[in-house]
Amino acid sequence: MCNMDHPAYHGPISKQRCEELLSKERKDGTYLIRDSETLQGALCLCVYKQKVVYTYRILQTHTGHFTVQTSSGVEEKFFKSLKDLIHNYKQRNQGLATHLRHSLKRKMLQEQPQLCPEPIVPDEENDYENVNRSGEYVVFLPD
Template identity: 50%
Template sequence: MEFPFFHGKITRKACEELLCKNGKNGSYLIRESESVEGALCLCVFFEELIYTYRIFREKRGYYKIQTSEGIPEKVFRTLKDLIYNYEKPNQGLVTNLRYPVKKTRPLQRSRRLKLGKDDIYDEIDESDYVDVLP
């Protein structure tokens, strides 16, 4: 997923720290659920509390937010459509989505490690080598 507010597999605790650090009502991010396989969590900061809404992907690829019994479900074609809908006030969340908390980019070294390119010899120029005599 290529959304700047999608944080992937971060813990609930890490999520709460990020949202509390931002500290603005309407701050939000999306992460993978720790307890429900395949579900996403929309986490929203409001009045010093974090509200978590589960997002499920249906067989047709559509997205829906889990609702309380008796509340009609809304289905969205894309995650972008879902976010756009909840940016408007009075759509059923504790507050509207206003401030996406963007994922920070990993440091250069850790990115190289993930790509398997942490070989110090990659940066050595051919002119750095010398011939060794027998």
């Protein structure tokens, strides 16, 4: 989920740092989005309510839609964009501890680390089997 451009997206900050940032605000419904520390490619929607930070995992489908991971038996909702997902959860009674009210925006874009590594562009002269690319190898497995 590279190239996230939502103003509340803070990138790969830790859960602890997230809780510090939200707790400073002391406003119920303050939220931010960060990268999941436990599931690569997932995001976390973190919401402050009464001195507790609630964390909800956001997943992106292979078609590009976003959803908040739900408990078994709870119907999932899918959204075309992260902005649409956030808009939905700003409404009351949508299943979160509290509805989203205050976006905690990241301070400065230039302070954000590079969130996505540069893609490896194949060298057209090689057959790509075990080609050394800065210590990485491309390995073909048998069919």
